[in-house]
Amino acid sequence: MTAGVFSLLLAACTSSINHSKKTEMEGHRYAVDISMRDGVRLHTVILLPKEVSHKAVHLPILLTRTIYGADDITHQMDDQSGASPFDGWGRRLVGGPYIRVLQDVRGQNRSGGEFVVTGPLAHTADNHTSTDESTDAYDTIDWLVHHVAEADGQVGLIGTSYDGFTTLMGLIDAHPAVKVTVAVNPMVDGWRGDDWFHNGAFRQLLIPQIGADGKHVDISLPSTVSEQARAFLHEGSAGDFGHRHGIDDVVFWREILAHSAYDSYWQARALDRVLSAHSLHVPLMLVHGLWDQEDIYGALAVWKALRPQGRRADSMFLTIGPWRHAQALEDGSAIGALQWGQDTAAWWRQEVLKPFLAHYLKGTPMNVAPVTAFQSGAGQWLTFPDWPPASTIRPLYLLPEHKLAFTAGPKRMHTLGYRSDPAHPVPFMPDAGGAVSDETWLAADQRFVTGRNDVLTFTSDELTHPVTVEGAPVAHLGASTSGNDSDWVVKLIDAYPVDSRQKPGVSGALMPVAMDIFRGRYRKSLEHPEPLRSGVLQPYRIVLPEVSHTFQPGHRIVVQIQSSWFPLYDRNPQRFVRNIFLARPTDYRMTYQRIAVGGPLASHVDLPVMDDGSVPLSRRLTVGPDVSPSHP
Incomplete structure (x- = not known):
């Protein structure tokens, strides 16, 4: 055990007893319960890479605040592959080494408190005691940089889907240690086009998920589209379907029923609006999937909301990939019958994500353009100075x-x-x-x-x-x-x-x-x-x-x-x-x-x-089946 690891355990068990509670130790995997400003403890898993056991090193932290189960994710991760369904940010994928920290958000899995789905911002400049995902991120980071001895004081926030929402919330009144953020397919506005509604039409196939999240009601849908259609037709409206499957007591379901229009409930949770009202200083990369079946609205909504603030080449970045939801973390060779002749996701992780994180967390040079976009139909990666490009x-x-x-x-x-x-x-x-x-x-x-x-x-x-x-x-x-x-x-x-x-x-x-x-x-x-x-x-x-x-x-x-x-x-x-x-x-x-x-x-x-069907070679990164493209 290194001196740094011993310091971590000592801090968790003694001097920080009022701030955290040590729960387990498994090799280089440590779990602590970190207290927030209101006393609620959030279950946090810390993964130290092998490098810390060989020599005294200090590393940046990559933090993901998740609803998907920090224990489940980290038990699947290892230093070589980092593979897991919702995380995927292991060492092989993004370089490193980094200290990986995953935390159950309040009210989920092993964390205390009450879970509020995409809860609105609660704290203000005059009210520092109210809690939300922004304050929880701040309090967590403050504990980490003071108690993880192997940490070098620099933190990156990274997350996908709902964890993309928590990542973006961490930008608001961000802790000074936060140096970079990456939000992949983030949930941003649940009414305009992410998850629950699209322009007012309700995505009723998510009712089983709403029931399971709220009170562990197991609603099983048939496996085929025609059978699902018959089931919903038999029940009538989406409200009748939910009622007959016993989810009337689920808080979020009641809120959906009460707020079918784009009223103040949804507007307060529209994260693009919330972010645009705050001064943000942390470099941000947004990742969008062209065929994202869950959150196709959010990433580009945030890009457009923040663009008028003048955040561009120095701190604002965008990737548009030929992917379904979360496919940036997996194999990106195809979507359905469309095959690209290359693993587009692996290329992006190696050529864009890896140097981006290393630049802001380790100070290494990078050649990442403000916008990196895959052009389907032509099968090539392009770079642009802005999005959308002139047309x-x-x-x-x-x-x-x-x-x-x-x-x-x-x-x-x-x-x-x-x-x-x-x-x-x-x-x-x-x-x-x-x-x-x-x-x-x-x-x-x-x-x-x-x-x-x-x-x-x-x-x-x-x-x-x-x-x-x-x-x-x-x-x-x-x-x-x-x-x-x-x-x-x-x-x-x-x-x-x-x-x-x-x-x-x-x-x-x-x-x-x-x-x-x-x-x-x-x-x-x-x-x-x-x-x-x-x-x-x-x-x-x-x-x-x-x-x-x-x-x-x-x-x-x-x-x-x-x-x-x-x-x-x-x-x-x-x-x-x-x-x-x-x-x-x-x-x-x-x-x-x-x-x-x-x-x-x-x-x-x-x-x-585009005025011309061709693209200048200076902006073309990879064409067709070339799986090892070089930068322009």
Whole structure:
């Protein structure tokens, strides 16, 4: 045992008895319960790398404050692989060595206190006694830098998903020891587009998770989409489903039912808003996945919120990868049927994350650009000085006869229509096996809905030159419904040519580039929903998830429009009710939907198109199957 380890144990057991409680020791793994300013103890696991047993070294700390179980994660970690489902920040992945610290947030696993889902900021400049994830991070770091003798006084915060939320909260009134932060696929706004809602539509497939988190109610869903759909259809509304499965007493479920609109409850928890109201000084890297099926909103929302503060090349960094949720920590060779010819996640960890952390925690030089983005369709990493890069907005028009073109349609109004029946909603992914799963459905071939009469599909001519899109496509729909409420789902798709040389699952496929849903009642106000005017064409502006993609020559661009995405999202009754969670069976009505394909409300998708389909070599990091690219 080194002198430093002995000092740690001594501090935990004697002089710091009022601040922490030692619970166990297993080799180089130590667990302590650290007291917060209100006396609540948080279970904390400290991993010391092998280097500290050979010589007196002082190392930076990498801290993750987690809901996923510090004990479970650290028992799976080792100095060689660092592999575990939600962490993955081991030595092999990010260089090092570092002292790794994982802590159960209050109210979770072995920590005391009460857990509040994405709790709002509670402390203020005049109130230092109230606690939140920001103060808990500060108190934890303060203890660590004073009691872990092997630590050199520098701390990095790093986390994924919910732990990305706690990482970002640690930026607010950050402890002076915090030198760098990395938030991967962070939960930022649970109503706008992370986890619970997307633009007001509720992700009801998360009800089992809500029940388990709240009171350990075991809600088992069937394994196939069609069986899940039947189960939700049988129960009625999402509120009825939750009630019949016994989660009415779960605090967070009650809050969701009471706050179906984007009111002050959600706005206080919108972390991009919260961060923009504070002065932040710690370098931050945000990591976004192009096909993140859980938290596709948060990372780029924070980037946009902080960008006006002038945080850019010196302290603000962004990675956009071709990944599902948390795939940056795993194998990044493919998502669904899309294969990149390289392990994109391993490349990013080695060439971007590793030097980034080492630079701010160890002072080593780095050559990491403000923005590193993978361009799907072209299969290459690019760097940019900013995001989104300079581009030209080109409207892509929905035309009669289900055509799609960059030239406007007829000046006179034309419409195309379909019936939307809540009793037969459009599925969000196919039932067939193979590459598609509940993790990769955002990358699922959309041919499975093209034969339905409640989905409109618009297709361009075959492209003769590449079309490169960098940024957020914005759908402008002129739409009407015979009811007085409606959902609108918009999909931007890359239609691959039929080619026997393509890999299985790609030839002839309709591969999604960006898809999202918008609940019509929020057309004018996210906070104050109101009925739609029945049968009247009205304009909608629907911002799709950000893309970095090249539509190649020989491909076609496709846009699909529909009014349900089931059972992932709850059904809109299509009759306005004050709270859709409380909709009765008689509220669900079949409606006739119309989409304008000409005239003053002509529907179109604004694409941020690079002026030239090519990218200067000075910004190109890796092309195609090259798995060992060099920096530009």
